[in-house]
Amino acid sequence: MKLLIKGGHVVDPKNNIDSVMDIYIDKGVISEVGENIELDDLEEVETIDARGKYVTPGLVDMHVHLRDPGFTKKEDIETGTKSAAMGGVTSVACMPNTNPVCDSEAVIEYIKSKAKQVGVVNVYPIGAITKGLKGEELAEIGKFKFAGVVGISDDGKPVENAALMKHALEYADMFDVTVISHCEEMSLAEGSMNDGEVATELGLKGISTACEEVMATRDIILAETTSTAVHIAHVSAKGTVEAIRNAKKRGVRVTCETCPHYFTLTDDAVRDYNTNAKMNPPLRSREDVDAIIEGLRDGTIDAIATDHAPHHIDDKNCEFDDALNGIIGLETSLGLSVKYLVKTGVLSISELIKKMALNPANILGLNKGSLTVNTPADVIIFDPDKEYTVDVSSFMSKSRNSPFDGYILCAKPEYTIVGGKIIVNQGELV
Numbered sequence: 001m002k003l004l005i006k007g008g009h010v011v012d013p014k015n016n017i018d019s020v021m022d023i024y025i026d027k028g029v030i031s032e033v034g035e036n037i038e039l040d041d042l043e044e045v046e047t048i049d050a051r052g053k054y055v056t057p058g059l060v061d062m063h064v065h066l067r068d069p070g071f072t073k074k075e076d077i078e079t080g081t082k083s084a085a086m087g088g089v090t091s092v093a094c095m096p097n098t099n100p101v102c103d104s105e106a107v108i109e110y111i112k113s114k115a116k117q118v119g120v121v122n123v124y125p126i127g128a129i130t131k132g133l134k135g136e137e138l139a140e141i142g143k144f145k146f147a148g149v150v151g152i153s154d155d156g157k158p159v160e161n162a163a164l165m166k167h168a169l170e171y172a173d174m175f176d177v178t179v180i181s182h183c184e185e186m187s188l189a190e191g192s193m194n195d196g197e198v199a200t201e202l203g204l205k206g207i208s209t210a211c212e213e214v215m216a217t218r219d220i221i222l223a224e225t226t227s228t229a230v231h232i233a234h235v236s237a238k239g240t241v242e243a244i245r246n247a248k249k250r251g252v253r254v255t256c257e258t259c260p261h262y263f264t265l266t267d268d269a270v271r272d273y274n275t276n277a278k279m280n281p282p283l284r285s286r287e288d289v290d291a292i293i294e295g296l297r298d299g300t301i302d303a304i305a306t307d308h309a310p311h312h313i314d315d316k317n318c319e320f321d322d323a324l325n326g327i328i329g330l331e332t333s334l335g336l337s338v339k340y341l342v343k344t345g346v347l348s349i350s351e352l353i354k355k356m357a358l359n360p361a362n363i364l365g366l367n368k369g370s371l372t373v374n375t376p377a378d379v380i381i382f383d384p385d386k387e388y389t390v391d392v393s394s395f396m397s398k399s400r401n402s403p404f405d406g407y408i409l410c411a412k413p414e415y416t417i418v419g420g421k422i423i424v425n426q427g428e429l430v
């Protein structure tokens with residue numbers, strides 16, 4: 001398929017492009033980016049009028065739970081990737097807490113094969129750090145690299161043994177595999193929401209920010225001691241932001257991500273015992289949210305990921321303490337980020353795309369997140385001013401556990417193009 005995207009405001013941080021241009025796509029790759037592209041034969045070319053809209057690289061979500069294999073009543077590779085496409089996400093990295101755990105070449109191959117068969121966006125497996133996510137013995141990290149993983153993580157659980165985490169960092173560094181750390185000190189994790197006034201009012205046991213900060217500090221020290229790299233997942237706490245900021249100033253090889261819910265919501269969202277606002281790490285205080293926003297502004301926080309965590313309605317339709325943690329986020333991440341970061345002046349569109357596309361791709365070592373000529377044509381087109389109302393009942397995801405139902409957002413992708421193929425056309429899945 002040949003595509004010509006005309007007159008859009010092209011934003012490509014990698015190539016320092018931020019102006020009105022055309023993009024020509026041929027044979028699945030970016031063929032040309034420039035002003036007023038003229039083609040000899042337009043009969044075989046589909047033209048998209050992008051005037052008044054942004055044209056950017058497809059988003060790269062480096063933290064997604066597709067629940068496949070093993071928990072497909074919540075989500076599977078087909079529905080998860082369709083949900084991603086609707087949100088402008090053209091590449092996802094899927095976490096290993098599946099059943100069986102993604103700790104073998106067989107499971108890695110299953111994910112890759114199924115994604116090729118039914119997936120509509122690029123899918124990259126994350127392997128486990130430890131066998132069975134048990135925190136007792138390192139998984140075969142070297143074999144994972146050659147099998148096609150782009151990182152390793154025990155996400156959902158921390159690697160509690162510091163010596164084991166140290167070995168994981170050293171071993172992964174040998175194979176240039178990204179280590180993604182779920183920072184949670186389990187001895188401090190007994191609770192169901194953030195420790196604060198709201199928890200006291202609701203009579204719920206709270207989880208201190210120290211639960212995250214202690215483990216994040218440990219892993220920063222381990223990375224500094226071994227001169228290796230570590231990526232801190234789903235940062236939610238002020239102290240974690242400060243620890244990472246100071247570590248970067250010292251030259252520590254640390255990167256991190258946060259999620260839209262950590263810069264848009266506080267623990268006030270839990271006041272009605274709303275289980276769709278229950279997550280791990282929990283929603284924090286206004287002070288923590290402000291620290292996350294400042295970390296995004298000053299570059300301490302490198303990436304925005306969703307931690308898309310689908311759950312069956314029965315997992316949320318229960319007592320708050322019994323409800324499972326997590327929310328879905330693939331179809332709201334861009335809208336939330338544009339509304340709460342760009343419209344408020346925290347980030348420019350270019351800075352946002354860097355955090356949602358280029359930086360995640362670089363952290364995972366992917367040739368994604370840009371509009372570089374001769375690279376796969378993963379492109380999205382959206383109007384940053386066109387508003388819409390979030391309706392979770394219309395989501396492509398199998399699950400509905402979002403606290404953002406009914407929110408008025410903007411920047412819903414009108415086109416999502418993956419490898420030169422139109423997946424979302426005028427806001428509808430093809």
